[in-house]
Every structure is written in structure tokens, then in C-alpha cells.
Amino acid sequence: MISCTLKTFPGMPAVHCAVLAAFVPLLGSSLALSAQTPTPPMTAPGTRTTYQPVFRFDGYTTTYAFGVNERGELQQIYWGGRIAPKDPLPAPKSNPEHASFDNSYNNTPQEYAGWGAGLFQEPALKVTFADGNRDLVLHYLSSTKPDEQSGIQDIVLKDIQRDVRVILHYWMDPDTGILARWATIENHEPKPIVIEQAAAAAWSLPPAHYTLDYLSGRWAGEWTLNREPIQAGERVLESRRGSTGHQMNPWFAISRNETADPAGEEHGDTWFGALAWSGSWRITVEQDQLDNVRVTGGFNPFDFGYTLKPNEKLETPVFYGGFTQDGKGGASRLLNHFTLARILPTAPNPKPRPVIYNSWEATEFAVTEAGQEALAEKAAALGIDRFVMDDGWFGQRKDDHAGLGDWYVNKDKFPSGLKPLIDKVHSLKMDFGLWVEPEMVNPDSDLYRKHPDWVLNFPGRPRTEQRNQLVLNLARKDVRDYVYGFLDKLLSENQIAFLKWDYNRNWSEPGWDQVPVDEQKRVYVQFTRNLYSILGELRAKHPGVEIESCSGGGGRVDLGILHYTDEVWPSDNTDPLDRLTQQDGFTRAYPNQVMMSWVTDSPHWLNARATSLNYRMLVSMEGALGIGGNLNKWSAQDMATAQRLIREYHLVQKTIAQGSLYRLISPTNGSEFAATEMVAPDRSQAVFFAYVHSTQEGRGFPRLQLLGLDPDTQYAFSSIDGSAAPGTPAQASGAWWMNHGVDVNLRGDFQAAMFRLDKR
């Protein structure tokens, strides 16, 4: 049994110890850590330490090493492919001054550099002391052995004179070599300090030519994969919005791009990282004047100012980083495997998602008991597992002008409460899910009329509304308790299996005037911590309830929220062609398992594009399948098609959701074709999808050479939807499918096919 005093990742409340129980026993085993400790005496100002410990983490195919240089700074030595246990590591030694303009402190790849002593790079930590001094130079003080239960190892840094300490936490996953890094900043000075910038970690790479991948977007246009050379200067990936944001996602991948051997989809050195934080965040990718590359990520320093009183501390989010020699595809497979095994609340064995029906696009706000029951009957006939009622069921909610904050059931729409509908859904052998948007309030609501001071605002200043709503200040304890209270009541009084937890705007005027001025900016940390604590407590009290993170689509998707939620809504854009490129981008950072994908009606409301139901189904079947169309308008033939494909989907769902993903043909850059393949972890099954957007000049579909199979296993081939060329064998070895490959019959506009291979 794991005790609740266990060291956990930041933001994870004690109630989550049960979750960590899954996480802990695997630690330590291959965590070959050679901390040549014990603790040396602290370096006095102006003196040099002769003691230079080296720390090394080996996991899966990766080695990460750092040590204490001759000045006492913690310096990265190596991050890359796994090296032999006895291989020599270079002694940590600061880089020399390059010119009088490029001092050594700046040129040295520090693990966690304070802003001081001539640093021009992004600092990991920047503070102002009570007397106005802003110089912070962090030197190694001590280290712990890896914690027996968690495997986490702490390295303590301290300013050369003042008692500000930073505890750097490290843990490497033996199965993926992904390193978790985060920091705790402690003020042991007699007076407060203000933290103006605090990273979770900084990652360094030596001079080379690199390519940076990152994800950008907008509402209904999330998950655009950007690829650009890393050049002199800084590329800033960030959200200043109080939440993760649609515009950038806290993930990056960097591949080495030497002309002789550029990293590609399936081979080449690739480093990647993801920041587990759902508030304002920032990741900077810098190339300095000597071509060193440094990636620094953590709280967004914009408008940041966290006052630490004497003996207070601040813990940063976790920044995960990994390395592979298997290219960008290999990077996403490692990260996705890690998320399934370590991050999700049900890790390491998350259940494939139930196939859901959601009423939003069918009814929008016009939900009624009779209308929902009629849709539920149709959904059940399709073989749906979970029926979800979306927005519109509560308060005086007729449209988006009113009702948010009033979480009582609307009696005009549901005269006897939710029970009759829930009973009906259960009688149809589905479980029941419900939409909520807990952190928001409409000014036209009883809650706002009673508590106008509960929203983020600066007193006397305008309160900018978006979608006619304001953001409750979840950092406040009374607001946090209210939100927890109504959700706990809702879940206690109704048999609800699932919450779609929405968040439909970003912050504005983020004031918190109920606390002293020097504490008001804590809102950037406390809001998100309280969100996590509500989610954690709800899960502990209602362990059967699953939760989706939605924010007007994919506005809150990150490894922080995924500690507490089972799935995410990637985009309000369900147009299948757009979804193909979105899914390509999304899966770079997050697994298919959590990627909800609804089939909605055609022509699509956003692009006015008409597509067949088969095409829409096969696009959505790449992720966690849902149906979101208006079933009242579906023909008998549509119903039969969906019914058949849902049945087929269930047979291969685990492979799709949790298998290794190979992008055979990327849909990006205007490609005429796309193809993906998912291989079960034990390689006993593979599923592959092919899509043609619009055939031109009579071109046939490129032959698909599969990947990741066992060459010596015999696999039987079958078609789920669509057909392969005549002569495709009914059975052949993995070597045949990978080397010879499959010709797919696919021409026309918006056509799709789906196949499976099963071990014989």
C-alpha cells in the first residue's frame, strides 16, 4: 500500500495516491543512477568546489546526465541515445568565455540557471529580493538518493549568498526513457521575495542543425503541425490566457537535421517534451550566438509575480522530455505510450473509451426529456455504449446568454429531474453522461446576482464578456468549494457515469482583490491547482465517474489535465477532412485513446463539405469513436452502416486506441492521400486506414508498406470497409506486408478504406 505522504507530481493532491500506486512499483528498476554523492559542503562565495558529483539516468534507449562544474553550477553533460554503463562521461566543465560579450555563465548549458551573473539566455528562475537585489546565482548544495517508493531524486541548489533554494526533482521512466523534471523554489530569507519567472526545467542541446515541430491553432482549427528550422533567436510557444489555449499546445519535438542524415518520420535523432500545466504556460526554444540550443518551459512569466514569504515555497509543473532515434513517429509513439502507462488517471491500464452519442449538434440548447429519450432510443439501436446530454439542461439556459452557474435541473425541460431520462438510458443498456461548465457564470444567472464578486475582475473596471459569460475565480476557496459542492451533489444524486467538463472562454481582467496586493498574482497558479484538486477529489469520491476535458474544442489539452481526465475533445470542428490533419497533429503529442472523434452530419456546418457516412465513420474510427449527428434525420441505410461499423470498431478498438501509431502517408501539406496504421503492443493485430481526398489525373493509391509487424508471424488480411487490389493474399508473413505491401482500391472524392491483419 502506498502511503499518502508519497512524493507526487505537483498539483496532484494526496487523494491521488491510489493512482500513483500504479505508477510507483515500476520505478527504480532500471533507473541506473550513479549519484556519486554524499553532500559536499556548500560553496562559499568566491570559492571553488573541488567536489564534482555526476548524476546519470538511463532508461529504455536514453541516457541523461548532468553534474556539478568547477564553479558549482549544475551543468548538463549528455542527453541522447543510451550509452554503456561504464562509458566515460565528460567531466562537467563550464564553457569558456568566447569573447568579452559572451561570458562563461551564459555559454554553459546549465540545468537550472538563475538570472544573474551575466545571463542573457532565458533564465529558469528570476527573482527580486526585498532590498531590490535581483542577482541570483544558483550553485549545487546537496542531493538525495532516489526515493525508494517513487524513484524521484532531488538535487538542491542554493544562491551563492542568500538562502533561496531550488529543489530540482528528477524521475526517469524506465520503459520509455522519458525524464520528468520539475522544481520547488523555497524562500528561507527573512523577507519576502518575488518570483518573476519560474521554469520547470531547461533542456540543452549542443550546436547542430535542428528542426522544430510545434502545434498551433485557433477555435475549430486546432492541431496544426508547424515545422521550421531552429535559427538564431528565440521561438516562443505560449499561452497567456489562463488556460492551455487552442493557439499553441505545450509540446515540442526537435530533430537533428544534418544534411547527410536528416531525421524523418521513422528514423533520426528526435528530442521531444510536453509541459503538464493547464494554466498560462511558456516554452522557449533558443539558439544562442554559439549555436547552442536551450528549451526552457514552465509558468508563463507574462504578468507573473509570485511572492514567496519567508519559509514559503512554490512548486512548478512537470516538464517531461524524451529522446528517440526513431524519428518523429518514434517520438510520438514513446510519448503516447508514456501517457497511457503513467499519466492518465487509470494508468497503466486505461479502458478503451465507450462509444458515445452526444446530442449537441442534433439539438444544441433545445434539450427536452422527450427529445433526448427519442435520440437515446436511436443511439441504442446503433450499439452506442454511452449517451451524453450536452448543454441546455440546467438553470434558465435557452441559449448562451443565461444560466451558467445555476446548476439545478430546468423543470420546464425535465419536470421530474434527470431521473426519468437516466432510467430510460439505462434501460437501453447505455450509461449516462452530462455536460457541465463549472468555472463559468453568465451575468444573467442567480449565481452572479448573488455573488458578483466571485468572477475574475479588477474592481471598477469593465468585465469583458466572451460568449456572454465571465470566469469564476476558482483560486478563491469559497468559489472552489462551491464548484466542488455542486458537482459532488450532482454526482451523488444522479447515476452519472461521465462528465463532459467544458470551459468556453479565456481570461480577461484577471484580478483577485480579496487578497493582499502582493498575493493577487497567485491567481495564475492557484486557479489551476484548485481545478486539479476539484477533479482529484471528485474522482476519489466518485471513482466510477469518467471525465472529458473540453474547452470549446481543444482549448485545454495537456499532460496536466490528463492526470485527471480520461479523454479530451480535440476540436469543435468535426469536418472529416479537417479532422484528418488535426488527428495527425494531435497524435504527435497525445494518444488515440483520449482523442474523441464524433461523426456528425453532412454537409458539415463549418465547411459546407458533403461527405459519405462511410468516410466520416472511418475518419472518426482513428480515435475514440462517437456519434454526434441528428439521428432523427438518419436514413435506415445510414443506421445500418453505422451499426455495422461500430460493431467492427469494437473488435479492433484496443489496437487503435493503445497500439503503436505509424503515419504511412501524412495528410498535411495538401497531400492527395493519407494513411495510418496502428499495431497492437504484442503485434498480434494491426489496423490500417487509407483516405483519398480527391483523385487527380487518375492516379491510384500509393502502395502501403506496413510497419511495426513481426516479420516472422503469419497475418490474415481482412477488409473492414473498402477493398484491396485483386491478388492481395488472404494470409502472409509480417515480412510480406511490410516489404511487398498492399495496393488499395481507392479513387474519387473523400473516399476511405479500413483493413485489419490478425496473427494466425
Ligand code: GLA
Ligand atoms: C463547446 C463545446 C461543444 C458544446 C458547446 C455547448 O463549444 O466544445 O462541444 O458542448 O460548448 O455549449
